[in-house]
Amino acid sequence: MGGLYVLYLVAGNVLVNSSRARAELNRKPQTIQVQWSWAWTAWPGQIDVHGLRLHGHARQLLWSAQGERAWGRVRLWPLFRRELRFAPIRAYAVAVDVQPTVADRKPPPWRSDAWRVTFDGIRTSSLRRVRLGDLVAEGHGEGEVGFTHQLRGGPTRVFPSRVAMSDARLDYRQQPLLRRADVDLRFAVDAFTHERPAGWRKAERASGRLSVAGDTPPFMPRPARAASAGQGMAAGRLKLDIPFDHGSLLPGGSVQWDGPMASLETDGTLRPHRAHAGLEMGPDAVTLRAQVAPAAGGAGTTAQDGGELRLRFASRRLLPLRPFADAVKLLSGTARFRWHFASLDWLTPLLLSKPWLHLDGAGEVAGSLRLEAGTLMPGSRVEVPEVALGARILGKLFTGKAHALASVDDAPAGGSLAMSLSADRFALAPDAASTPYLRGRGLRLDMQSSRDLARFRDAFAARLRFTDADVPDLRAYNPYLPGRSLNFLSGRGRMSTDIRIDGKGDVNAGRMQVSSSGAWLAVGPSRLFGNLHMDTRLTASRRAGHAYDLDRLTLMLDGIRVAGSRDPPWWARFTIRHGRLDWDRPMRLRGNATMVMKDVSLLLSLFAERNAFPKWIARVIDDGQATAHAEVDARRGDFVLDRLSASNKRVDLSAHLRVRDGIPDGALYVRWGVLGLGVGLSGGQRDFHLLHAARWYRSQPDLLSPADEP
Secondary structure (H helix, E strand, O other): HHHHHHHHHHHHHHOOOOOHHHHOOOOOOOOOOEOOOEEEEOOOOOEEEEEEEEEEEEEEEEEEEEEEEEEEEOOOOOHHOOEEOEEEEEEEEEEEEEEEEEEEEOOOOOOOOOOEEEEEEEEEEEEEEEEEEEEEEEEEEEEEEEEEEEOOOOEEEEEEEEEEEEEEEEEOOEEEEEEEEEEEEEEEEEEEOOOOHHHHHHHHOOOOOOEEEEEOOOOHHHHHOOOOOOOOOEEEEEEEEEEEEEEEOOOOOEEEEEEEEEOOOOOOOOEEEEEEEEEEEEEOEEEEEEEEEEOOOOOOOOOEEEEEEEEEEEOOOOOOOOOOOHHOOOEEEEEEEEEEOOOOOHHHHHHOOOOOEEEEEOOEEEEEEEEEEEEOOOOOEEEEEEEEEEEEEOOEEEEEEEEEEEEEOOOOOOOOOEEEEEEEEEEEEEEOOOOOOOEEEEEEEEEEOOOOOOOOOOOOOOEEEEEEEEEEEHHHHHHHHHHHEEEEEOOEEEEEEEEEEEEEOEEEEEEEEEEEEEEEEEEEOEEEEEEOOOOOOEOOOOOOOOHHHEEEEEEEEEEEEEEOOOOEEEEEEEEEEEEEEOHHHHHHEEEEEEEEEOHHHHHHOOOOHHOOOHHHHHOOOOOOOOOOOOEEEEEEEEEEEEEEEEEEEOOEEEEEEEEEEOOEEEEEEEEEEEEEEEEEEEEEEEEEEEOOOHHHHHHOOOOOOOHHOO
8 A cells, every 4th residue: 555655646746747737637728727836746636736827718708816825635426426526625825817808708518417517615815816807806815715517508506605805905997996995795696507597687696795894085076086186185984784685685784985075176176075975775775875065164166065865766676677767766865966067078978868969068066856756856956057068960069158957847737857058159060170150149958858767868859949140151051052053152141040859869840041131142154142031941751861841941032133144133032842851961952842033034044144035035034023833953963943834924934954063954945925935955055946946845854753852
């Protein structure tokens, strides 16, 4: 026997330090890697390893563990039932690291006879560091963790375990959370697999107790969270004792925090406020109480900042996670607050599911709220005296400094949450970096939604209004017009708008008016000067993008003169009803137009100058008011008047006209009694038809068809 033991000592210790042992244990390095400096064994199943380092990849987790020394033994009898079972293992100077990864390393298909690995307990009295994602704990730790796991994706169960640290420091993303902390976690987890329960629902299988006591840094606003900020302020104190059992918090648990909460003055100095927060687990609810006192003495913007909060969650069960609509109905409480924030950008995600409205800048928020079963009650009110407003509507950005007020009315039908933003001065531009092409005063954005927080963001509706804003240069709107076929050459204007907006920032109805005194406008080769007023009423279409149904578009032209012509001023009124409008760049307009004009002279000028027509044309085109009907299509580079029919008391006119990239093409027919004239226009060349003019015109094709419908 003595000889066999000596043989084991020699052979066993040579083997555990050999390259063959390392190669055998690292046959699947993509799954697990094991390295050590040296090891020794005194009898079969026993091993003592120095400089141990383990690395592995399990599903979407990369893990590693290392220790200066680990020793224990393998139980031999379980090997006969395909179980690798370790008796309690002791380890020294331990560090553990677990990181998520997008790469999912799936195990091979499960088999009922797959091997099982069991650790009765891994014990250490020198736990140095634990890192879970971005959370890092360092200190003097101890613990014992035991578990069993069946390979090939089989079930895992965690035995009653404990991890504790004293004089610990806890950081998250390199920001301090706790200092000089005592942490004690006791836990066990019932059997689970990767698929069942899925994701975070595995936490429903856990039970245990978490106790923490430690110092916290002062609570400071984000702009002041530099490494040196708050050095002269006292630390806070956290005491936490939370028992939990299969997704529920148990009665008697509590969280208490006392410490300084800093507000940021406009000059960058910090002002400390004393704060307290407490969480209590009762028999059937969890209650949160928090209070921030005004700063002691002194003056300043934030000296009177403070508030009180009492919130009750009518259940101790946290898992499985409830849908938001169900969870919020369990909330009741009150809040009273006044606080100056270095940035108000956190308001936007509270209000909207799609951030078309953006609130930012430093500012004060003050209010009083009362919540019952997830519903804001009458009397609730929040006010922001000044906030930087940004609203992106129809692809353009409204900006300005606004006053905001939200309140809940007490209407008999249940009431609603009403909010208003009013900006004394505002501007409109393509984006924040561009020069504004509209400036005005008195912008008002009125919003309304359900006071039920579960429906608040989905039931959101808004109305934006302003009157008589200044448009310094009408050419800013040319990107929406059909290029050289129809565009502004110069001019200043005024604009008024009243539009309805849904919670996604899409306009679903509205009215826009633009007017100008003395604008230059190009229609094909013609240059027009005069006054204009456009009034557009639209409703949202079911099509994608910024597509709208036109209830009515009215364009009034007055005092119009054609450059190079001695004709007296001309006027016209164009009305399009039941059309289509795509509000993109360039804009597209399609519909049936009715035109009432002083005479038909301007229409004829698009085909030829007055002196190019026969003399009888010159005698009748100015003879009285004319009414016309046509199909209109304005799009990128094109302006089309098709199947146009106009008449006054002496002359009838029909036309197909397309202006493409500033060059007109089409066909014209004019009739006065028995006299008729046809004009064909192609590539800038005119072809006059005096004989059989009506027959020639009827042979000309239409320019628009149903396929052109936007």
